[in-house]
Amino acid sequence: MDSLKIVQVPVEELIGESWEGTLRRLTADMDPWDIDITLLARRYRATLRALEDLSFVIPGRMVVTCSILLRMKSDALLALGRPTDQEGLLDELEAAIDETAAQEAPPIDREEFSLPLVRRPRRRVTLQDLRQALAGAMKVSRRRAERLIDSVSDEEEDLFEHFELGGEDISDRLRSLVGKIKRLLSGRRFVSFFRLLERGDKEERVRRFIEVLHLTAQGEIACTQEEFLGDILISRGEES
């Protein structure tokens, strides 16, 4: 008897069927003196699954019964078959269930025992909200723009002024940077400008940026910037 056949049991019989009733039904074709606990456990689980598929409420006792059957099945498999009979099985189950139930809080019937439900109603937004949102958005976007401009102009004032273009070690630095970029690019099409930074301070950023410009001019690498003031994506140049 598989889960399909269980579903074929008239629905009105399944509704409200007690765990004892289910056991009787599932063992009806077995020798009462030789209950196959492995088969029974499988059938019982299939019944539960069928009830679940039908969206039936599954009483806690049926779940307990099933878990006990599974435990008995594993015991039986370990002991290679423990003779039992239908009535004895029922007694044993009943005792086990009473014991389990006694340890638990009293059964809760969902219908009878459920608190009023909490809602988190969300209100629709008003024109006034939309208007305030616009003011907020404008303020934030202005700040964003100012921040970006500030950061660029700060760098120009503080650093470009004192920056020595080139310098003695520029070719060495360019060579080592090309090596680094190639390593970072292995298996990739692009590498972010930020990956080239170690400390990430303004001075390093400007220095790297100028090196990147040099390498771009030499055709060693190519740069794209999709977004204004956004990240610079570096790819292999035509010369490399």
Add this chain to the structure above:
Amino acid sequence: MTSEDVDTRTRDKALLEAALFLTEKPIPRKTLASVLGQASIDYVDQLLEELAGELAAPQRGLELLRRGDTAQLQVKRTCIGSVAHLAPHQDVPRPVLRSLAMIAYNHPMTQSALVKARGNKAYGHVQELVERGLVRPEEKGRTLLLHVTDEFLRYFGLESVEEFRFHAEAPTSEG
């Protein structure tokens, strides 16, 4: 009553429904009065009364819960079973509900006995249940004696705590 009064009353009833729909907590009559533009409490009561009457019709799924000075809309008990699963913020967490069930079942129950049975989390549960007005603590020596409240009975539509015990002991297979 002039036709303008009728119009005002109509608008106020709509505002009352909107206010009750939007709040997630019981709303004081004073707040409702201010929503209606500084109306009198008596007037608010009249409108609440009317609303409660309309909600009593069997084709309505909500009811007006009046408690102390507050009002709140809630799903009728007869409908809860079919729709509870739709509420994303489930009422009381299941462990808290279990502690409540235990208190009701052993009513009155000492907090120490509850903690013995349910573990240390039960202290938090008691606090939550007291805040919700479902449990009333009474000092008793070094522990608290926990009672369920009238509010508890009303919530579950019970006459007495014994009735809960009776329900709890009924075989589940009959449910």
Add this chain to the structure above:
Amino acid sequence: MTSEDVDTRTRDKALLEAALFLTEKPIPRKTLASVLGQASIDYVDQLLEELAGELAAPQRGLELLRRGDTAQLQVKRTCIGSVAHLAPHQDVPRPVLRSLAMIAYNHPMTQSALVKARGNKAYGHVQELVERGLVRPEEKGRTLLLHVTDEFLRYFGLESVEEFRFHAEAPTSEG
């Protein structure tokens, strides 16, 4: 129609109201059908229609919002101004609303311009706004041109998007 049908219909209307009251999000008709015990979509439609009719009365503060395959109760626009302060949660998150306001103000606006102004999160906002039917994207070269929809105008009770611009530019002290 037998009296039993009438009773079932009465109960179903109550369940429908309860279900709509409980959910925070638009609820698919299929879900409503299953709340009514595997009712047909046609039947759900009939009941929704009836409910919408009842809510249209001026003394009701709610209305039924139907979009696509879903239904949702919401406070009428005419009432929301008086009760909005009672609800801590709004149905469009603030950052998303800011993006929407910007699109409406600069209508139509390219997605790239929006992202420039609002940052990368704006991609997500646009997606949410499109899903809610408040914004309609139109492909334009490599970016999208964003339009507000008729649904947007209806939601805010506007005649045109220019009206919003006018509102937005009015001195705030009047708001």
